[in-house]
Amino acid sequence: MTGRAQSWVAHLRQGGTTPWLAWRGDMSADPPTGVVPGAQQLELLRRINLARESSAGPRGGHDGLSTQLADRVLAAPAAGRGKADLPLMGLETPTFGAQPVDPATVSAHELLRVASVLLADDLVALGADPVRTTWARPWRLRYRLVGDPVLVAHWREDLASRGRPEGGPRPFLVAVGRPLDELLAHTWTQRCFETGSTPWTEWLRFWRERDQLPARADLPASARRWGARRPFVRIVTDHDRLPRQVGVRRLPLVRVPGADQAELARRIAAVVGLRVPAHERPALMRTLQHRIPDTGTAPAVVPAREREWVAASAARMTREISRAGYAVVGDLAALAPRTEPPAATGPGVADQQVLDLAIRMVVDPGWRAADRRVERSVER
Template sequence: MTGDSSASAAGWVEHLRQGGTTPWSAWPDRTAPAPGAAPLLPGAQQLELLRRINLARGSAAPDQGLADRVLATTAAGRGKADLPLLGLPTTGFGPAPVDPATVGAHELLRVASVLVADDLVALGADPAPARWARPWRRRFRLVGDPVLATGLREHLRGLGRPEGGPRPHVVALGAPLDELLARTWTQRCFEHGSKPWAEWLRFWRERDQLPARVDLADSVRRWHPRRPLVRVVTDHDRLPRELGVRSLPSSLARVPGADQAELARRVAAVVGLRVPTAERPSLMRTLQRRIPDSGVAPVGVPARERDWVASSAARMTRQLTRAGYPVVGDLADLAPRSAPAAVTGADDEQVLDLAIRMVVDPAWRTERQVRQ
């Protein structure tokens, strides 16, 4: 590294630390850096992420503490090592130099997800709502739709209605199979992580099997095969009666968007390295409640997988029909929806925008009134 290029690069890093947004390719300053500037340069991923964070902060005062965090954060997961800046001398070994502006969103997310995970660990888990259990109330066991079941368990526990107990009524939460698959993957992302959506779906299609929480017939058989104590519910408007409550919050059925699930998938992998295994579920559930809305639709099944989903739904419907379980609604509702999904995966740019929003805006970490 020559003296001039070293001074120019270090000056640009200091410019970013002070809240600057000038791209490296347009950096004109060739003067020496300010006293105390670090001679070792961060990778292009960290530098470009900091520049984008500065753009998101707008006219806000520089936050050098945040800047130093970004520049010191190591990228998580599989990907490229820290990339050197284009235009600086190299040793001929290691990754090729790049213009930070050309670094893809996937690489920037490897750094941004670590920042979000560290903020989540520092925040800690929200206290779980609970009241004194009322043993005279109807006992229940929820299987099926994992997003709805998770919200229901928490809501009912807050009413003194914990799941389980002697001879519980098994309530199988049904939905169109393409939606059940999407919700199952989404909930896995907010629990302990998962493969990317397309890979996860292909994994099950190649085996011609359904995940345990999606296969309603197998779930019911596992928990309670006796027909009088089972209800397969596809009409969710009638759920309160099956659970012995007057009403349920409409927010329980809210499904996180594709970008929220993908960010959670990445964050879960980092959180798993930061805290003991037993603490990760409560932290990820906290993230699920607090993650900002972005208006992006949940993931959907791509056209190439729809034939397999349709045949799997028909097979599951036949199994439930032969078993003779009581149905609240219509088993025909388990068939996938006919329209192809508009969103068949997460867009890395949208996920990165969400991650930067969470890094810049502390509201999700400080707001006490969180969603159910």
Template structure:
């Protein structure tokens, strides 16, 4: 790094370099620029802009660069960090080399940009059809990913949930998978605590969350034995809800769920409470596929999951509910080895966030569809 008599001029020169699409790291930058009255952005914003410039899907437009530099860092974490090598007042956050900033800190800025994009996009319309009075009346509980997709499909063909004396259809999965899908769907609705913390919360109470507790969900809707079906064979689910087929359910990867969790927290601050579900449903449909595996229950939690699954099997059997499939399918899968990753990797999440910030394709789908309809 070449020294300079005016560190502020050097910093402003680097900001201008990044705004013009540059990718030179801070410690390798030696040129100077013209200082302005505007305060310098934080190191998180500057490093995120540099990494956006490095993405081959670029270039980053000046408008997007200005948005990145002005974006705050959401959630719990450090305030805007000063650049190492600049005069330091001796209090506040310590100066840093931007290249050493963690992916978690950069995601705090990226999630704000994506939340603003989502709010500007608006919620996709929900397909509906005239209700059919002769339909089979059902209430869906259990696996939230399958239940949500099934519920939307039924609404589109004129078979909405509810009605007098409905059949309660409880969609079962191996409990470890059901827990993972419950957290994932929560991320795409109102947000949640991080995956490991969420699991620990329920394990310490030796309870299951509402959607993963099939028996409690059935009781909550007043399900009586002749009007309850516990479905563990998903190939037979369409017949139980009165249709010939159902759409294939897309299971988000760990990075998609984690990014949605962060975006949901910011969206909740941008819009009224009743608007957030529609916006997050839109994100769930449009978020790019990264190929990452879904979250999984770590080996240290498997003993608790196995005990909870055994209680569920006993309760279903004792109450005499009809099971479409095999009740043993509610048992968890074998415990993974400790070397198998179970949660999201912040670096993969950041890669997905950068892809979505740079490439606006996920925001253009509705525009193209509207043009085709016209």
């Protein structure tokens, strides 16, 4: 049986796509010797081979680059709390630990544990994209941007590249607001593309159980944290009027990453944190945010069971802003959660969607090209 397993490994290394239970043990190939890889690695490699076939058609041969990728997949560990690889069904049954499985039944969650390691290693090897800046205009308006993390992160980069970085003496604090359900989703999304986070629903539950808002979603708390005095604070809910608050004529539109992109980034960030010092991870993850392929998936959505708490939190934040007397550019009513949320209010994006994106990135390395930098330009 070990010989049959080793011949199947050789089949997969050569680009094969036959499932394990359908493999009849063709021993004509020169099978590798040694320990048989785990079921997660083997099934992921088979699915990568399927994706390569569907994207480029059947191949007449198997090049060295493909073999190198296959070896990387088979040697990659499965990220996550030191869990052992799953043994292959049909081999000797271990007396303890994980039981053998049919690779075809391995969940997308388990396959993502291996795929995230591959992508994290690719990202670390790629390195962080340089930040585009230019000399600061001495006549620029002094400001500091807080609020919606996805929009603020993109606009900070854009303004710095135009010679208008934030900061300076006595800056205006400009807090970018939006409906609180979206603001929470954007806060979690941007955290995934910086230092990583817990899964979306767990993250929301953490804050709901404490009846608190995360720091970057709490606009009045941001003003207090920066010590901004009332005349120097602007709460902006009308984004069409935001450019004037930072001293420019226009700001670029920003597309919020989809839920599958954020979830994959969250998993990759956990591995990147083991590969590089903590201070290097945010720059690498921002590079991923610029380069990750767009799938058209909608951003994360607050589940229906959390919407009552979100509405109460939005009302509380609105009262705090009114009592503090901060200037409002727009309407504070815009901080209330949307009354008609999208239909997708389930627990989050499916693991299979995230796995499809991960395999796409493994198969097509175009996102690692030197001049590859995806501009997000759909939604503010």
